[in-house]
Amino acid sequence: MAKRALPPATKLFPVPTVLVSCVDAEGNANIITIAWVGVVCSEPPILSVSIRPRGRHSYGIVMATNEFVVNIPPAGKVRETDYCGTVSGKNVDKFEAAGLTALPASSVKAPLIAECPVNLECVVRHRLALGTHDVFLAEVVALHADEEALDSKGRLDIAKIAPIAFCDGGYYAMGDLIGTYGFSKGKLEG
Numbered sequence: 001m002a003k004r005a006l007p008p009a010t011k012l013f014p015v016p017t018v019l020v021s022c023v024d025a026e027g028n029a030n031i032i033t034i035a036w037v038g039v040v041c042s043e044p045p046i047l048s049v050s051i052r053p054r055g056r057h058s059y060g061i062v063m064a065t066n067e068f069v070v071n072i073p074p075a076g077k078v079r080e081t082d083y084c085g086t087v088s089g090k091n092v093d094k095f096e097a098a099g100l101t102a103l104p105a106s107s108v109k110a111p112l113i114a115e116c117p118v119n120l121e122c123v124v125r126h127r128l129a130l131g132t133h134d135v136f137l138a139e140v141v142a143l144h145a146d147e148e149a150l151d152s153k154g155r156l157d158i159a160k161i162a163p164i165a166f167c168d169g170g171y172y173a174m175g176d177l178i179g180t181y182g183f184s185k186g187k188l189e190g
Contacts, residue, residue, distance in 0.1 A: 010036075014165030014172060019071040019084055020049060021102070022061040022110045029102050029111050031094040032058035033085025035166035036133060037070065045140040047122060050133040057089040062136060066124040067108040071116035075162040075173040080115070082171065107142040117149035117161045 015035045023029045036050035047070060051059045062068050073081045080098040087094065095102050095111075102111035105121045112119040122138035151157040158174060165172045 011168070013167040015167070017073065017081060017164040017166045017171060018049075019073050019081060019100075019113055019116060020051075020058065020062075020068050021071060021113055022058050022065065022068040024061045025064065028089075029095060030058050030061060030089035031084040031098070031100070031113070032056065032089070033081055040137060046125065047120065047138050047140060049122075049136045049138060050130075051136065052133055053129075055088075059134070062124065063127075065109065067110055068122055068124075068136075068138065069105055069108065069110045069112055070120040070122060071113040072118040072120075072161060072163050073113075073116050075164055077115055078164055078171050081164060105142065106144075112144060117146040118156065119144040 016037055017033065017035050018037050020032050020034050020037075021029060022032075032051065034049055034051065036048075038048050040046050040048045049068070049070065051062065053059050058068075080100060083098050084094050084100075087097070094100070095113075101114035103114045105112050105119075108121045108123065110121070112121075120140045121142035121144075123141050124136050124138045126137040128135040128137070145156055149157060149161045151160075159177070163174055165174060
C-alpha cells in the first residue's frame with residue numbers, strides 16, 4: 001500500500017477530551033474544554049495540559065493560581081463539553097450556562113464538576129512555553145470518582161465512565177475493549 005507525504009501536523013489521535021475547571025482570586029470559576037492533555041509521569045502522577053496563552057480566559061487564571069481540576073466528562077455531556085470550548089468565561093458563567101454543578105475540591109481551590117464521573121485535582125509544577133500553546137505539567141494531588149464509575153474491585157470502569165475522545169475536529173465515544181495490557185505475551189513469538 002502506497003504512503004502519501006502530508007504536511008507535519010498534530011494527527012496523533014484520538015486524544016482525551018476534558019473539562020478543566022479553575023477559579024480566580026475573586027472566586028469566579030471557569031471551565032475550558034481541552035483535548036491537548038496527557039499522562040507524562042506515573043510517580044509522582046503528572047499530567048500535561050496545553051492551553052493557548054492568547055485569547056483564553058482560563059490561561060490567565062491558571063498562570064495566577066497554578067492549579068486546576070481535570071474533569072473527565074461522559075459522552076452524555078458532549079454538548080456541554082463542546083459549549084465550554086466555544087464561549088469565553090470572560091463573558092459567560094459557563095457553569096450556569098451549561099447547567100453544570102461546581103463542587104468543592106479537597107486540595108485545590110478550583111471546583112470539581114459534579115456531572116463528570118472522574119475529577120483530578122492538579123497543582124502546576126512546571127510550565128513550558130512552546131509555539132501556539134503553553135504546556136502545564138501538573139501533579140495530581142487528589143483523585144475523585146463517582147461510585148457508579150467503579151467496577152466491583154473499586155477500579156475505574158471505562159465503559160461506565162464513557163469518556164469522550166477528540167479526533168481531527170470530531171468528538172467520539174470510546175469503543176469496545178479489544179485487549180488488555182499483556183494479553184499478547186507469548187502469542188507473537190516464534
